[in-house]
Amino acid sequence: MKLVTVIVGVLLFALATMIIYGWGIVKQKNESQDLMNLLFSKGESKVKKYLKNHEYITITDVEKLSENLEAKQIFSPNKIVVKDKKDYAKQLMNYMVKTGQVETEGNRYKKIGKH
Numbered sequence: 001m002k003l004v005t006v007i008v009g010v011l012l013f014a015l016a017t018m019i020i021y022g023w024g025i026v027k028q029k030n031e032s033q034d035l036m037n038l039l040f041s042k043g044e045s046k047v048k049k050y051l052k053n054h055e056y057i058t059i060t061d062v063e064k065l066s067e068n069l070e071a072k073q074i075f076s077p078n079k080i081v082v083k084d085k086k087d088y089a090k091q092l093m094n095y096m097v098k099t100g101q102v103e104t105e106g107n108r109y110k111k112i113g114k115h
Contacts, residue, residue, distance in 0.1 A: 031073065035080040038071035043092045044101070048111075056108040062089035 046065045050057055063085040072079035082088045093109055096102045102109040 031076065031078060032080075034073060035071050035078065038073070039069065039080050039082070040092060040095060042069060042071055043088070044096060047092070047096065047102070051102070051111040056105070056110050057102075058108050059086070059089045059093065062093060066092075 043062075043066060046069070047057060047062060050061065050065060054061075066082045066085050066088050068081075069088075070079050070081040093102065097104055097109070100112060103112050104110075
C-alpha cells in the first residue's frame with residue numbers, strides 16, 4: 001500500500017470524526033430547547049384533541065391533561081417531564097393564544113373558528 005493512500009485514508013477518517021463530533025456537540029447544545037418544544041407540541045396536541053369534543057377548556061383542564069406528560073428524543077437518555085402543572089398550563093395556553101390557535105373568553109379558552 002502506498003504511503004499517499006494511507007495518509008489520505010487517515011485524513012478522511014479524521015475529517016469524518018470531526019464532523020460527527022461537531023454534530024453531536026450542536027445537538028447536545030440544542031437538546032434542552034428541543035425537549036421543551038417537543039413537550040409543548042405534545043401539550044398542544046392534547047388540548048386540540050380535547051377541544052374537538054368540548055367547546056371550552058380551562059387552565060384546570062389543561063393541568064389535568066398535562067399529568068404524566070413527558071418528552072424524550074430518540075437516541076437520547078434525557079427526557080423532560082411536567083413538574084409544575086399550573087405553570088406549564090398557563091405557558092401553554094399563552095403560547096396557543098399568541099399563535100392564534102385559541103382565543104380567551106374570560107377564564108376559558110375556545111378554539112378559533114369553532115362556533
